[in-house]
Each structure stands twice: as C-alpha cells, then as structure tokens.
Amino acid sequence: MITGKNYIGNQLSAKGDKVFTTFNPLLNKNNDWNITEATPEEVAKAASLAASAFKEYSKFSGKKKASFLIAIAEEIENLGDNLLEVYCAESGLPQGRANGERGRTLGQLRAFANHLEDGSWVEATIDTAQPDRQPIPKVDLRKMNVALGPVVVFGASNFPLAFSTAGGDAAAALAAGCPVIVKSHPMHAATGEMVASAIVKAAEKTGMPNGVFSNLNSNGNDVGQQLVLNENIKAVGFTGSLKGGRALYNLAATRKEPIPVFAEMGSVNPVVLLPKALENRAESIAKTYAGSITLGAGQFCTNPGLIIGVKSEGLTNFTNSLASDIKEVTPSCMLHPNIANAYYKNKETALNQNGVAVLAEISENVPANFATQAVITVSGAVFLKNPTLHHEVFGPFSLVVQCEDKAELEEVLANLEGQLTGTIISDDNELENYKTVVNELQNKVGRIIFNGVPTGVEVCPSMLHGGPYPASTDSRFTAVGVDSIKRFVRPFSFQDWPNNLLPEELKNENPLGILRTVNGVKTDKEI
Ligand code: NAP
Numbered sequence: 001m002i003t004g005k006n007y008i009g010n011q012l013s014a015k016g017d018k019v020f021t022t023f024n025p026l027l028n029k030n031n032d033w034n035i036t037e038a039t040p041e042e043v044a045k046a047a048s049l050a051a052s053a054f055k056e057y058s059k060f061s062g063k064k065k066a067s068f069l070i071a072i073a074e075e076i077e078n079l080g081d082n083l084l085e086v087y088c089a090e091s092g093l094p095q096g097r098a099n100g101e102r103g104r105t106l107g108q109l110r111a112f113a114n115h116l117e118d119g120s121w122v123e124a125t126i127d128t129a130q131p132d133r134q135p136i137p138k139v140d141l142r143k144m145n146v147a148l149g150p151v152v153v154f155g156a157s158n159f160p161l162a163f164s165t166a167g168g169d170a171a172a173a174l175a176a177g178c179p180v181i182v183k184s185h186p187m188h189a190a191t192g193e194m195v196a197s198a199i200v201k202a203a204e205k206t207g208m209p210n211g212v213f214s215n216l217n218s219n220g221n222d223v224g225q226q227l228v229l230n231e232n233i234k235a236v237g238f239t240g241s242l243k244g245g246r247a248l249y250n251l252a253a254t255r256k257e258p259i260p261v262f263a264e265m266g267s268v269n270p271v272v273l274l275p276k277a278l279e280n281r282a283e284s285i286a287k288t289y290a291g292s293i294t295l296g297a298g299q300f301c302t303n304p305g306l307i308i309g310v311k312s313e314g315l316t317n318f319t320n321s322l323a324s325d326i327k328e329v330t331p332s333c334m335l336h337p338n339i340a341n342a343y344y345k346n347k348e349t350a351l352n353q354n355g356v357a358v359l360a361e362i363s364e365n366v367p368a369n370f371a372t373q374a375v376i377t378v379s380g381a382v383f384l385k386n387p388t389l390h391h392e393v394f395g396p397f398s399l400v401v402q403c404e405d406k407a408e409l410e411e412v413l414a415n416l417e418g419q420l421t422g423t424i425i426s427d428d429n430e431l432e433n434y435k436t437v438v439n440e441l442q443n444k445v446g447r448i449i450f451n452g453v454p455t456g457v458e459v460c461p462s463m464l465h466g467g468p469y470p471a472s473t474d475s476r477f478t479a480v481g482v483d484s485i486k487r488f489v490r491p492f493s494f495q496d497w498p499n500n501l502l503p504e505e506l507k508n509e510n511p512l513g514i515l516r517t518v519n520g521v522k523t524d525k526e527i
Helices: 040-057 062-078 082-091 094-117 168-175 186-205 222-229 242-253 275-298 315-326 337-351 380-385 406-412 431-442 482-488
Strands: 006-009 011-013 125-127 140-146 151-154 180-183 213-216 235-239 261-264 272-274 308-309 356-362 375-378 399-403 419-425 445-450 489-493 516-518 521-523
Touching: 006 040, 006 186, 040 180, 040 213, 040 222, 062 168, 062 186, 062 482, 082 094, 082 186, 094 125, 094 168, 094 482, 125 419, 151 168, 151 222, 168 180, 168 235, 168 337, 168 482, 180 222, 186 213, 222 242, 235 242, 235 482, 272 275, 272 406, 272 431, 275 308, 275 315, 275 399, 275 419, 308 315, 308 406, 315 356, 315 375, 315 399, 337 375, 337 399, 375 380, 380 399, 380 406, 406 431, 419 431, 482 489
Parallel strands: 125 516, 151 180, 151 235, 180 213, 235 261, 272 308, 272 419, 308 399, 375 399, 419 445
Antiparallel strands: 006 011, 006 213, 125 140, 140 489, 356 375, 516 521
C-alpha cells in the first residue's frame, strides 16, 4: 500500500501539510497517491537518527552488511509486479524497461554484497615495525578504508529504480558502512516509497540500527537543501541536471564543514566518425545511431548528442541516411511534462541558432508528453563560435558537426566540456592515423568506446561512469560498478595499535583471508 508518508528511520511519518501527487505521462493525468513533503523537523530527525545509526552500522562486518543488502534485494523482489505497475504509472516507461531496471537494481545490490564478503575492497595496507632501523626505529602502520558518515542520495528522474531509492548510490553508501537518507525524486515518489518499505523491512530483519535508512519526500528544493546543510550529513550522491547538481555542490561548500558532493550531471557524449568507416559503411552506422539517439526517448545520460566528422561524400551519405532512419522511429513518451517541456524548449533553442540546418525533425502531432526526435547539423566553425550548441538537449536529439579537416576536428574536441563518454567509429587500421584525435577525446571523457554506441552502461568493476566536469563533480570516481563505494570512504591509519584491538582486516592473523599489501607485497598470508 502506498501511504505517501516519509520513512524517518523505520517509522512512517507525515507531519507536514504540503502534499503533492505524481503524474502519469502516458495517460496525461495525475496519479491518485497523495505524497506528503517532509517538514524541517522530520529532516532533522532523519539526519540525527542516521548519525546515531552510523556509530553502530559503520562497525558492522562486511558479512553483516552483505546480509542487509541481500535482504533488500529479496524484499524488492517480494514487492512483485505491483512495483513495476507503479513504476510505469509514474514514468511512462514500458513494463519491459521496468523489469530490466529492477533486474539491474537487484544485480547491483548483490554485486556489492559479494564485494563486501570478499572484503579486499578496504585496501588494507600494512607496514610492520622495524624497531632496529637506524637512525630511528620505524613504527607499525596499518591503513584501510573506513566509512565517511551519513550520506544523502538524490534519486534520478530517468532511473526510478537503478539510480534511485535502492539504486547504485544508495547501495554503494550502505556497502561502505554509511547510513543513507534518500531525497526521493518527486516524479516517482510512490515507486520510491515502495522500495523504501523493502529497505526498512530488510533492515529490521537483519538487525540494522534504526536510522540506517530514511526516505524523504519533497517537491521543491527545500528538503534537499536542508539535508545538504545538516551537520550530520557527510557526503552527497546526486544524478540529474547540471543546474541542480552544481547548486547542491555550491551549497555544500558554504557549510562550516564542507562535504563532498558526487554529482553525475549532463553529457553530450561526442561520437567521432572517421572517414574510412564512413566511406565503407555510412548507412549501417546511421541505422545504429538512429536507434541509439532515440532509445528510451533519448533520456539517458549517455545519449549520443554530438556527432563529429570531416566533410566528405561518406559524411553526406551518413547524414542523409541518419535523417531518413530517424524519421522512421515512432516517437515515445517522456518521463514527465517538465522533462518534455524542457526538451522542446532546448531543442527549439538549438534549432534557432545561426548556421544550423535541420537534417530531420518530426513535425507530426504526437500525444501529450511524447518527444518528437530531431537531428540538426552545423559546420565546425559555427560550432566552435557558439557555446549554446555545446549544451545537452536531454531527449531524442543529436547535432552533427561537419569539420573542414582533421585539424578542425581536433579543435572541436579540444573545445568540448568534460563528458561521460566519447566514441570513435573507425575502420580496421584507420585509428592509427588519428592518435592525436584519440588523445584529445580521451582528455575530455571518462570512458572511450571503439565502434559502438555510448548508450548501455554495463555494471561491472571495470566500468567508469563519470568524467571531467561537468559530466561529474569529481572525475576520480565512478558512479556505476562496485568501485563507486570509494566515494563514501576515507583512508584511515592505525599506528602501533594493539593487534587484538585492530579491525579484523588489519590483524596479524588476517582472519578474513583478504588480499592485503604487507610491506609492499600483495598477499593473503598472515603476518
Ligand atoms: P534535477 O532538476 O536536477 O533534479 C534532481 C533532484 O535534485 C531532484 O530530487 C530535485 O528535487 C533536486 N534538486 C534540483 N535542483 C535543486 C536545488 N537547487 N536545490 C535542492 N535540490 C535540488 O533533475 P531531474 O528532475 O532529474 O530532471 C530535470 C532535467 O535534468 C532534465 O530535463 C534533464 O535535462 C536533466 N537530467 C539529466 C540527466 C543526465 O543523466 N544527464 C539525468 C536526469 C535528468 P526537487 O525537484 O524536489 O527540488
């Protein structure tokens, strides 16, 4: 049952009088659930409960935290298809996507549980004492990663499950030993409450302290800002717009004690088309890209919003094919009227820039909240002069930049902002002549793709989902895969600490059998 209440720790609470509803974009009408926004007192209570829970939770063994994450996955499964129905009613996304995203969410939780059970992720590093060292003795030092403290997670509008309540950020923080307060996304608050109920059940079943998890509703900036400013909060995970992420990042920096804000924001994911590839297979590349640009109504952070090539017959064949292929795609529903309105506004702005030519634009009437896809083109010189054309148009949209030569192509890449991904489409052996292009692209992105599409983010340890600003606020970390846990820990050293009082990970006997670096050598042996 959806109550519309907040979870303050394991208690349902609705003390406020500000109520809002979510929206079904396919039916173009409000959903029936009344969601109550958290009051400042509820925000403060959730934060103080999280601070008390941290003292106990951060000391739990990897095994115990893993049992919690596994129980969360089981409880989400127990919600059954009702969860998918609510997800679809709040997002306009099809059931198949909902099912796939649920699978990904469960997979992420279980991957973190395995990571914790393995235990080596704490990066235990031990340098044993040398009492006889001259001219002064060497102390015994032992370092490992420890939890940062309570973390606030801002769920993403475009991933109601995999990047929201029990999504990647929440799973990573809980795995690290940090209590989590989710600032539920207002577009899918009921889906959020269902998932929150599963987390609370799992916490109670596995003996977690009250306050290890809270879920707060809001439809406006206040609750999120109160959370970021609360002194009990020690880090923030965010997925969404550049405007929102940057505002929260700036706010965190105004605190007496500034805290890290790990924001994953916009990206246009540049794709470079090399001439030989275009000469040999312009049509098939175009077909693949028509699919990638329109996948999920273009509502992916890895959507290919910028395609760059050098003027040639091959590039003209590509643009012609892309124009006709993109027109064949049936428009689909966007997540929310606000997202659809932002799409049409940003698309219009791009279309109205000087020097822009339209390759394809669907002008047919579509149902409310559906996105009509578009592809436009400009010369390299126009693109270089106009920063507006560098901005993300979140939706089924892409801009093709036609450069005069390789030098201009490199200049275009050198003038891009930071991106999540970059892609090179090349023929066999062609890439060898474009090492400087690869280098320019690599400097701008977190992940580089060869002959593929940027959409589709594999969840595995070697994935890097992040990149130089503004793709993310800290390019040293990934938001996807088990390494995302590193955002919510800090390295900590024990000096000359009694063996029996050390954490298990650092004891001489290595009771967990984890891989450690002992006196410079990687080993799982005892000391
Ligand atoms: P958003 O507007 O950035 O909101 C994300 C979350 O942050 C929401 O929970 C929102 O809560 C909160 N928030 C935003 N600005 C805030 C502020 N100044 N202070 C405190 N909290 C703030 O993103 P969205 O709702 O997901 O979508 C809006 C646009 O973001 C889209 O049209 C798209 O352009 C972009 N977007 C990009 C990506 C990507 O991966 N590149 C993904 C999703 C969205 P409240 O609304 O309750 O304040």
